[in-house]
Amino acid sequence: MTSSACCRPGPRHRVLELAPACWPQTLQKQETQQRLAGNVFRRIALGEQAGIV
Structure with a gap:
């Protein structure tokens, strides 16, 4: 098994x-x-998450 098969x-x-x-x-x-779009962490990192202070 390759490492790429394990990642996802x-x-x-x-x-x-x-x-x-x-x-x-x-x-x-x-x-x-x-x-x-469903990845909360990505949205926060991009500043797209509403309610960020």
């Missing part, structure tokens, strides 16, 4: 989506946008 659950063919060379295509997917 899911089908092995999707591991390539994590490669930097594939990021532009991965970011265009609706599923990716939904996951990013």
Whole structure:
């Protein structure tokens, strides 16, 4: 088993989506946008979380 197979659950063919060379295509997917929008820590880091003092 490779280390890339351990980093994220899911089908092995999707591991390539994590490669930097594939990021532009991965970011265009609706599923990716939904996951990013649902990540509270990302929203806070980007200053998008409402109610931050």
